[in-house]
Amino acid sequence: MHVEFQSIKFKNVLSYGNRMTELDFSSGLNLIKASNGSGKSTILDAINFCLFGKPFRNIKIGQLVNKYNKKGLLVNMKFKIGNDQYEITRGYKPDVFALAKNGNEIENMSSKRLNQEEIEKLLGINERLFKYIVGIAVTNSKPFLTMSIGDKRSLIESIFNIDVLSSMAKEVKKRNSMNESDLRLKLTENNGLQTQVLDNTEYIKKIQKYIEQFDETKKATCAELERTIGQYEEAIEKQKANVAKGNAAIERQTTKSALPSSEEMYKVNTSIGAAEHSKSSIEKNLRDVGTGAFCPLCGAELDSGHAAEHIKELKAELKTLTEKTLPGLIAEQQKLNEQKRVYDEAQSKINLIKQKVVAEQVKLSSNETQLEKLKTQLETEQNKVCDFKTDEYKEKLKELKKRAKELAKNIAEVEHKITIDTKIIDILGDEGLRMFFFKKLLPILNSRINYYLKKFELSATLELDPSMNETIMTGRFEQSYNNFSGGEKARIDMAILLSFFDISKMISNWSCSLLFVDEVMDGGVDNNGIEQFLGTFYSLVTEQDKNIGIYIISHKLSDVQINWTNVIKVEKKSMFSELKVGE
Numbered sequence: 243m244h245v246e247f248q249s250i251k252f253k254n255v256l257s258y259g260n261r262m263t264e265l266d267f268s269s270g271l272n273l274i275k276a277s278n279g280s281g282k283s284t285i286l287d288a289i290n291f292c293l294f295g296k297p298f299r300n301i302k303i304g305q306l307v308n309k310y311n312k313k314g315l316l317v318n319m320k321f322k323i324g325n326d327q328y329e330i331t332r333g334y335k336p337d338v339f340a341l342a343k344n345g346n347e348i349e350n351m352s353s354k355r356l357n358q359e360e361i362e363k364l365l366g367i368n369e370r371l372f373k374y375i376v377g378i379a380v381t382n383s384k385p386f387l388t389m390s391i392g393d394k395r396s397l398i399e400s401i402f403n404i405d406v407l408s409s410m411a412k413e414v415k416k417r418n419s420m421n422e423s424d425l426r427l428k429l430t431e432n433n434g435l436q437t438q439v440l441d442n443t444e445y446i447k448k449i450q451k452y453i454e455q456f457d458e459t460k461k462a463t464c465a466e467l468e469r470t471i472g473q474y475e476e477a478i479e480k481q482k483a484n485v486a487k488g489n490a491a492i493e494r495q496t497t498k499s500a501l502p503s504s505e506e507m508y509k510v511n512t513s514i515g516a517a518e519h520s521k522s523s524i525e526k527n528l529r530d531v532g533t534g535a536f537c538p539l540c541g542a543e544l545d546s547g548h549a550a551e552h553i554k555e556l557k558a559e560l561k562t563l564t565e566k567t568l569p570g571l572i573a574e575q576q577k578l579n580e581q582k583r584v585y586d587e588a589q590s591k592i593n594l595i596k597q598k599v600v601a602e603q604v605k606l607s608s609n610e611t612q613l614e615k616l617k618t619q620l621e622t623e624q625n626k627v628c629d630f631k632t633d634e635y636k637e638k639l640k641e642l643k644k645r646a647k648e649l650a651k652n653i654a655e656v657e658h659k660i661t662i663d664t665k666i667i668d669i670l671g672d673e674g675l676r677m678f679f680f681k682k683l684l685p686i687l688n689s690r691i692n693y694y695l696k697k698f699e700l701s702a703t704l705e706l707d708p709s710m711n712e713t714i715m716t717g718r719f720e721q722s723y724n725n726f727s728g729g730e731k732a733r734i735d736m737a738i739l740l741s742f743f744d745i746s747k748m749i750s751n752w753s754c755s756l757l758f759v760d761e762v763m764d765g766g767v768d769n770n771g772i773e774q775f776l777g778t779f780y781s782l783v784t785e786q787d788k789n790i791g792i793y794i795i796s797h798k799l800s801d802v803q804i805n806w807t808n809v810i811k812v813e814k815k816s817m818f819s820e821l822k823v824g825e
Contacts (some may be wrong), residue, residue, distance in 0.1 A: 243366045245754040246789075252288040252317040254308040255283040259818035262316075263715060267756055267791050268806025271776075271783050274795045280812045281797045281819035283760050286377050292332050294369040295358055298377055307335055310817055323364070328420055330361065366752050371400050375746050378739045379760035383733045387712055387723045401742050402683050402749055411670035419661040425656045428649060435646045442639040444805040449630050456628045467620040474613040481606040488599035495592045501585040502578040510578055514571045516561050524560040528553060536727040680708040683749055690744050694737035698774045706738075732767045736775060753787075760795040776804055783807075 251264045258281060265285065276282045283299065287306060290298035297306045307315045313335040320329050331340040340359060341348045352359045362368050367375070374386075374397060386394065399408055684706055691704050702721070705713045714721050714734075726734065747753040759779070767775070775798075779792050791807075811822045 243323065243753050245321055245365055247754060247756040247791075248320040248322065250285070250289060250317065250319045252315075253293075254311045254313070254315045255288045255317065256284045256308060257308060257814060257817075259283060259308060259315065260311055261818075263819075263821055265821060265823070267793075268808060269755065269789050269791045271780055271784065271804070272791060272793045272808040272810060273799055273806045274810045274812065275797060275799060276794055276812030276814075276819075277797055280814040282797070282812050283379070284819070285352065285793075286758055286760055286795070287422070288317045289319065289332075289758075290369065291315075292319045292330055293361065293365065293372065295332065295354065296369065298373070298379070303334060308818075321347040328364070342664065367754075368400070370397070371746075374739060375401070375742050376754055376756055377390060377758045377760065378736075378743075378762060379758075385723075385731065386738045387734065388605075391710045398680075398684075398687070398706075398710065401745050402679060402687075408670075411667060414663050414666050414670065418660060418667065421656050421660050421663065425653065425660065428653050428656060432646065432649050432653060435642060435649060439639065439642050439646060439801065442635055446632050446635050446639060449632050449635065452630055453628050453632070454629075460623060460626060464620060464623050467616055467623060471613060471616045471620065474609050474616060477612065478609050481602045481609065484602045485599050485606065488595045489604065491595050491601070492592050495588040495595070499581065499585040499588040501579050504651065506577055507582075508687060510571060510575045514568065514575055517568045517571055521560060521563045521568065524556050524563065528556050528560070556561070612703060677708055683745075686748065687741055687745055690748075691737050691739035694740050694778065695733065697778050698733040698737060698771065700733045700737075702726075702730075702734070729768050729771050732762065733771060733774070734824065736762060740778070756788055756791045757782075757790060758795065759792065761797075772799070780804065 247267050249266045251262050252258060253260055253262045264660070274282050274285065286298040287301075290296060291303075291306060296301075297303060307313065314333075315335060316331070316333040316338060318329065318331045320327070322328070327344050329340075329342045331342075339350060339354070341350075341357070341361065351360060386397070388691065389397070396408070530556060688705050691706075695702055695704065702714055702716045705715075707713070712723065714723060714726075721732065723734065743757060762775070777792075779794065783790055783792055793810075808823055813820050813822060
């Protein structure tokens with residue numbers, strides 16, 4: 243990808259006022275000169291703000307606004323990528339952001355971060371690489387060799403365009419971490435499901451056992467009720483038979499004897515009494531007839547004949563009474579008494595039988611009532627249905643097992659993903675593909691660094707190993723970076739930065755039409771070093787890449803004799819700076 247920067251316009255940036263300042267970028271070697279504090283480096287701040295939303299230098303964004311106007315900062319840049327023309331407009335106080343392609347404004351994303359990500363995708367470079375490849379400012383950027391191992395490696399990965407491997411590794415690690423978290427959740431869920439499966443299985447067994455016991459209990463209860471009903475029915479039949487027998491016995495006793503009537507008993511008793519009285523009267527008359535002068539019967543005087551006749555009659559009558567009448571009446575009386583005795587005896591038996599019959603009837607009634615209750619209880623027991631059903635729980639268990647099976651499948655899939663991602667992480671790790679590319683590409687970087695060190699006439703060689711440890715040799719002796727003088731360090735730093743610029747084209751297939759070198763030669767670099775730097779830059783624009791525009795920002799190079807393409811002078815008039823090209 244090649245980015246051709248065409249122009250920049252800005253106002254109210256640091257020392258520049260409310261009038262729009264415009265600079266058209268051109269190829270060749272260009273000088274931006276001015277005294278300190280006049281606003282040379284502000285151009286880089288404006289470019290960096292327009293592209294990345296931040297100042298180039300380490301200042302707060304609020305400090306980028308002109309301190310007199312205090313608002314209305316606005317920057318506009320135009321550039322081409324291939325056949326497409328782009329324009330970015332960005333402002334602060336108020337916030338402004340617009341991106342246009344071929345004259346048509348592109349709709350903004352939902353946040354500043356997303357808008358910035360889109361610009362960086364479009365440019366093919368982020369702010370960090372911009373500061374090391376496009377905007378070289380040794381005084382503002384930390385020298386590469388003084389950076390931490392991690393920062394060195396990260397920067398080189400970006401320049402080698404293999405930082406995508408680190409990004410991929412981070413994404414895979416992030417994904418792997420999420421998968422591991424997901425796995426833990428799924429395993430926890432699976433444990434819960436397995437517990438539910440076991441609990442439901444045990445519960446179903448308990449219900450089935452209860453149902454079986456319910457049926458057995460019901461069967462046993464019904465059998466016991468039927469047995470008891472049979473006993474009651476048998477007892478009732480016996481009691482009914484006993485009542486029938488009792489009633490029959492009563493009937494027999496009733497027909498067996500009859501009670502003599504009171505008239506008969508009275509008549510017999512009266513007749514016996516009368517006969518007894520007659521007997522007594524006759525016996526008295528007999529006594530009187532034998533001793534008195536007069537007849538007790540007729541009142542006549544008694545004589546022997548008369549008395550004898552009466553005695554004969556009385557004795558005949560007495561004999562009849564004694565031998566016939568009274569025995570007959572007594573026999574009749576005895577017969578009636580016997581009949582009464584037999585009747586009374588029968589009545590006594592009848593009463594006894596009746597008592598027994600009543601007792602049996604009471605038992606019979608009680609048993610019949612109890613029998614009906616038992617039959618009702620039996621019917622209720624026979625119709626009793628177990629309230630518990632296993633169908634619902636079996637369906638639930640089936641669903642739980644189905645979920646558990648699906649979850650086990652998901653767990654296996656996640657575990658497989660984790661296994662694959664773990665292998666990918668190993669491949670993308672420090673000892674994997676990145677190390678492979680480092681070993682392949684570092685020799686190219688080392689070669690370019692040493693190429694520039696030679697052009698800068700520094701008698702030293704520098705080698706970076708895959709761990710980003712440098713080895714600097716001067717002849718046969720190894721030397722530390724900090725042992726070099728300021729000018730020598732500047733040569734080493736510039737050699738590394740220019741190598742980054744070359745590598746981005748050679749390896750990353752990324753290039754742009756712009757290179758800013760901000761005050762690199764204004765401090766710590768001797769005249770010989772300045773000539774070497776300028777000679778190298780001049781050869782870059784005349785021999786290696788005639789389409790590139792190098793802008794040297796300096797306040798010391800006014801008297802250097804070189805064929806500048808453009809000399810851009812920054813003048814500060816009153817409170818505000820102005821650009822003048824070609825004067």
